[in-house]
């Protein structure tokens with residue numbers, strides 16, 4: 531994020547940037563994004579990924595929504611066709627990485643300790659423990675948490691947010707920051723729908739649209755291996771799109787909506 | 803929650819601004835936050851005294867300005883205010899909107915100590 535060219539200023543907040551501080555001559559107006567250190571690292575990660583032609587997916591959900599089982603099922607479905615690797619993020623244990631390795635796919639576990647989300651620096655460190663050469667898709671399984679992970683760009687190309695049918699169809703309304711970033715919403719554990727009469731997939735989709743998010747919604751049961759074809763097709767289509775676009779466009783594909791849209795660049799805002 | 807790390811990032815940037823201007827200290831920090839940034843203003847305010855200790859901003863006050871959520875409608879062109887979990891057009895109700903404000907997480911201004919006339 532650029533500190534000085536004014537690209538943080540949009541037509542929605544421009545009037546704020548121009549507001550003069552009446553309190554005195556020593557006030558300095560800066561308008562910098564407080565997550566810019568993370569965003570810079572994320573952009574750097576994205577260059578690594580793009581340099582290797584790897585499509586990177588950030589999987590996010592509440593704890594236990596089925597991210598790891600989805601990955602296991604996805605690997606079973608695609609491992610003869612695509613080369614897959616996984617970065618696992620958990621507060622504790624190597625369990626999820628071990629489950630992925632058991633499928634014959636390279637996995638690196640990030641144990642975050644107290645941090646309830648992955649950030650771009652942790653992912654960069656993880657890249658030192660694995661190779662991107664020859665990979666088609668790198669999945670990053672974020673820490674199970676519907677709050678913080680949404681705020682940290684990792685350098686991914688797409689965000690996939692899982693919503694299991696045991697959680698309630700109003701989750702997008704309760705966690706708008708998270709669901710607004712989704713490029714695909716996956717309704718998981720659909721094998722349980724018959725016994726859960728209070729989860730309405732149409733209502734879940736409606737709550738996503740109320741966030742002005744046009745992302746597709748797919749239904750899937752990793753346990754029953756049901757719905758994997760549409761999910762695989764989505765992955766193939768995104769991989770093809772990422773590979774076909776030129777690097778400049780690719781770099782602009784946000785894994786989440788950019789916080790600062792470069793509308794109408796203004797002269798320097800640093801120093802009043 | 804990551805408000806403490808956001809605070810530390812904030813203070814890093816404040817320190818950089820202060821150094822750029824040869825300031826001796828920091829009096830006042832203003833940040834602007836939209837509800838869709840994912841940062842909770844109260845938690846940021848609580849984390850601030852912990853994060854500022856021992857920094858150039860050890861005596862600084864933090865002021866948080868909360869920004870409204872506003873959307874631009876692709877269907878009718880109106881700019882209207884919206885709720886964080888209901889980003890529909892306030893004019894026509896369409897959901898095909900773009901957020902124009904409300905996800906900011908900005909260091910807006912810093913008031914420095916012992917500054918000469920103008921920066």
Ligand SMILES: Nc1nc2c(ncn2[C@@H]2O[C@H](COP(=O)(O)OP(=O)(O)OP(=O)(O)O)[C@@H](O)[C@H]2O)c(=O)[nH]1
Nearest residue numbers: 592593594595596597598599600674719751752753
């Ligand atoms: N019935 C059913 N259960 C599922 C399905 N997918 C996952 N589960 C179960 O849900 C539980 C959690 O699944 P995981 O895949 O470990 O979930 P996760 O999102 O990786 O969990 P964390 O990494 O801890 O956040 C396990 O007991 C799974 O067997 C599904 O499609 N149907």
Ligand SMILES: [Mg+2]
Nearest residue numbers: 597598626671
């Ligand atoms: Mg898991």
Ligand SMILES: [Zn+2]
Nearest residue numbers: 574575578654
């Ligand atoms: Zn690097």
Ligand SMILES: [Zn+2]
Nearest residue numbers: 646647678804
């Ligand atoms: Zn966190």
Ligand SMILES: [Zn+2]
Nearest residue numbers: 875878891894
């Ligand atoms: Zn409208």
